[in-house]
Amino acid sequence: HSRWQAQMAFSKTVYSFQLKEDTMPTVVGKLEAKMEFPTPITYSVQEDDGENMFLLNPISGEFLLSRNLDFETQRFYILTVEGQQGDLQASSARVYFNVLDVNDNPPVFSRSNYFASLLEDTRVRTCFLSLNVSDKDDENGQVELMVASGDELGMFFIHSAGILCLNKELDRESQASFNLTVTVNDCALPVTSQLTSTAHIVVIVEDINDNAPLFLSAKHVSIPEDSALHSVIMTVHAEDKDAGSNAEILYFLSNTSRGTFSIDDRSGETFLEEILDREKMDTLNITVIATDMGSPQMTSTMTFMVHVEDVNDNEPVFSQSNYSLLIKEDVRRGTILIHVKAWDQDIGLNGLVRYMLTPVGPFVVDRVRGVLYIMDKLDREKNSNYTLILTAVDQGDVPRSATTVVSITVLDVNDVTPLFSPETLIIHVKENEINPSELTYQVSALDQDLGINSQLHYFIHKDKSDGLFSVTPDGAFKILHSLDREKESFYVVIITAADSLPPLTGTLTIHVLVDDVNDNPPEFSEDLYNTIVSEDSPIGTVFAMISAFDADEG
Template sequence: MEIKEVFVMVIIPKGRLRSRYLLLSLLFLAVWEAVSGQVHYSVPEEAKHGTFVGRIAQDLGLVLEELVPRLCRVASKGSGDLLEVNLQNGILFVNSRIDREELCGRSLECSIHLEVIVERPLQVFHVQVEIKDINDNPPLFLVKEQRVLIYESRLPDSVIPLEGATDEDVGSNSIISYKLSSSEFFALEVKTNRDDNTQIGLVLRKSLDREKIPEHNLLLTATDGGKPELTGTVQLLVIVLDVNDNAPSFDQSEYEVRIFENSDNGTIVIRLNASDPDEGANREISYSFNSPVPPMIIDQFSIDSNTGEVTIRKALDFEKANSYKIRIDATDRGHPPMAGHCTILVKVLDINDNVPQISLTSLSLPVREDAPLGTVIALISVSDQDSGANGQVTCILSPHVPFKLVSTFKNYYSLVLDSALDRESVANYELVVTARDGGSPSLSATTSLSVEVADVNDNAPAFAQPEYTVFVKENNPPGCHIFTVSARDADAQENALVSYSLVERRVGERALSSYVSVHAESGKLYALQPLDHEELELLQFQVSARDAGVPPLGSNVTLQVFVLDENDNAPALLPPGSGSGGGAVSQPVARSVGAGHVVAKVRAVDADSGYNAWLSYELLSEAGSARSPFRVGLYTGEISTTRALDEADAPRQRLLVLVKDHGEPALTATATVLLSLVDSSSAPKASLWATARATGPEVALVDVNVYLIIAICAVSSLLVLTLLLYTALRCSAPPTEGAFEPGKPTLVCSSAVGSWSCSQQMQQRVCSGEGPPKTDLMAFSPSLPPCPVVVDVDERQDLNDRCAKVSLNFHN
């Protein structure tokens, strides 16, 4: 967030208005803190435990009562638990001792970055706490006594460099001033170079005389700029050497060298070249580190005493130290030896040798698949110990996933939801977060994060198909399993737990639940009672599947249960027969009739369907032998003569006709037919009597004259013409619906080579022989369920007879 700077000049007048202006100034400063985008506090180092830092809850706009329920906490990377928040009053206080020098070293800016994290919902606030320096460290010298060697021939105003004091404080607390004890021979010189490094030297005010004063004891006092002031002292022991009056000298007093970190051991940092105008042993120079030598210098560098080459002894690390100041002495071999001095400022250059570090905090998993866009999944922080471009880190997310990284602060990111989730498509995402710095070549680090998607009830149970067709034989045992429905729910756990139930409706006068039931868990359908094909040919209903989600989702499937016919009905004889018990039918027959003359007909029907309703007739009595003058049609039931009758034939013929269906096992009925053979003169009367019996027992015989016969013929002709016209119209009209649609009556005709079915809309064309037979007949397997619907038993028998004839013609 961008931090805005606001400059305010407040003029405080004298008098009673001063307090009001002061209050307005404080309010304006509070507003400036709010718009700055980040809360800043400051606290002095070494503050006691419990020291007030700031009202952090109030400044962040948090409600005190929600701090505990929302799990408010403070996180500080690398700073431990120095600061803490009191969740009761929302005050940020010092929790443990803060040592600024231990925390930040000699850095001018020292602050602790805090993350204030609250959850439900997840929020992150960044707080910067500046640690102010106090003057708690006095100036220190490396040794308690410095030995300074000065030749007596040293010219006045020459400067002998001294090792200055160091102060771990910063700012004004680290500004050191030096004071030398009074001396007529020496004075103190203090200089500040371009790098703000202070160099002190001992200035020779007048020539020395070793014979008079061989040693000089001085006290050097260093005072810092803090309040109160702190001081440090070192004893200077100045030893006056004799007569080598020219000291080696360097081209310049200070050298600056730049070298990359991680350079190989033995790499030459600089090759020094000091000169001495003396001759002989007095000009032979040896090089050495100026004493006292800091341990860090001895650990990192070495110097060749003869060549003056300063080399790397141990690999440099920019992250530990980015500069070194080395003091070098060039000492000749005179008697006494003389030394020249120079300073080498080694600046270590950074290389990209540190891999970025990735830290994951505050994971909020799993993620609901209906989570809104922008939901925070995790907080990610990255760091790199390098500097400059080598320490600038960018984060990317891979592979292509419905998430993205949003930068919330420098090197801080939030992993948020970028697009809608669907657990049924992807239930778990494996994310890879890659942090890459700006070095050349760049270094990168990766970390993996597994994001699980939590299920919500967004899928209804689904059946494999919208409709099922089930075939069940009639007369089934109660409670038998007839079918199993199964629906699949793409959700998980209880959202995918499916239960089944019937969609209740009425079937005729009864409820659907009185016929079938469904098991709620398995989906198995059971027939609760025996089904009767003659009563119910098709049972159509729906089964509902519903899951256990909140709210529950459901779907329906339609089942068509066809009740298959079994041969459970015997053939039934029609009047004027006496039924299946084998009653007698009397019929007069003239002896003059020839062979093939139909003398009687047995009519029967079967309540079953298909093969079970296909009837055949045969003679069982002795009259059915080869000598018998009568026979019965196999499928028509018509009794006809096999030859001309003669006087040898008995006057009364008793025929026993067996009517049998084609079921397995076949069921039968018997009919007794009595034929009376009469002379030709009485044949018309007998014929009229037989016609009367066929029409009904209540019709009386009367004499018929010619006019009555003509009238009857005319009426019959008109009736036949009407029926022919009606049949022609019905056969010419195309059918509007399928022959086997539910509710359409169907006639089934069977034979040894197959079966044929025809609806009542087509039965005239098929059974009367009109039109092409091939287009009007449809073959089907005997196992398929027929759907016969016949209203009138006479009409049904006629259709069976006609279809039997069609079957015979088909065989022929």
């Protein structure tokens, strides 16, 4: 060995190998030595900072990659290797393994979820959230950021410095929060090799007092006029699209309500403070002011119309408390006697009046119009006065009514015939009265009419007894001459009673019977009678008939 005093030599004193970090375990390099002698060379690793990442084949001098590389963990490895050939002095060399970066790490956000809040009046182009993106790769570490979803209106953009910025004006009332998904991708080529990461950002839009309260209540409300004092007639409701104290609402009444109503400033319940009377005022206005609690405060005003609904609290009222009528008894059926009207201050069915008449009689009332008719024939002589109760009734659920008195006086017409009772009179008169004119009889007929219609005068129908009897206009029946029964023993006298014009008449039949007195001597039928009697006539034989006649009777 001393003879050679030689040393084996590597072909290079420094070896350098470049490996992509995604290289799979395989032979990645080989040592080469100058072979001056055929003796085999043995290779060994003297220094290794890779913890056997690279295994050296002692015979072939090949390096075998034992496990996966990671550029981001360790970018190069330095090994010191030695070669020994027989008894020659060993030789060493440096071996460098340079790990080349490949795009195997996606860019990452510093956080997977971000939270930010903005006042809704934040100015456009204000940048407010740094996203802090990093990429462990080297050459592939340039990144691009974009809002991937949750921003359909384009409200945001990402500044090149990686800061989220406002692109359009905010309106919390339209959208109070945004759930954004942002993506970052590296700029590796080809594009298909680019890696991407995502993060979620919640942007809360903080309220400012930029909305006045908005009334949602109906502008019209109806309440019965008998609503109880302090009862709730309606609940006013307004909403404020703002949030928090900006949306808290207080309610007030303007002075236009004149104390008729009050309101709870928190709940909006509106109370009745005065008795209502629809007949005096059927519509009331309430002006309500809604004020929020923001700073500065914002207010809204609305006027509500309160319609007072009718209740049946009024009776019908007749124009007169009583009516007096004068009608003739011969008035025709169907004749209108009077049109009576009752008014009811209520409305609807409560103010709809219908009429009723009592008692039942010859009169009838039109239920709707209040017209009083005569329906049956009148007879003053049977009933000269009527007192009717006319009732007006409204049509409310609990009807209310009023009455008036209709007094009817039936006026007389000359419709009743004078009537003698009895209609036949028998008078006995002795014949040959010395002063027959003193024989006076009062005849009288009854006429049930009134006044001039009942004033009668009497007269005798002319007949064969004309001149023997008379009657005065007031009904004094007289015998004017003495009577002779033997001449006429029976007289029939017709006396008529007549009333006013045109006259109605009644008759009395008087039978005058002349009573006999002995005022006639008997008279023989012959002044001289001649007869023949046989001398041998037996005693008792009738031989003549002698007769006498007396004009008297009895």
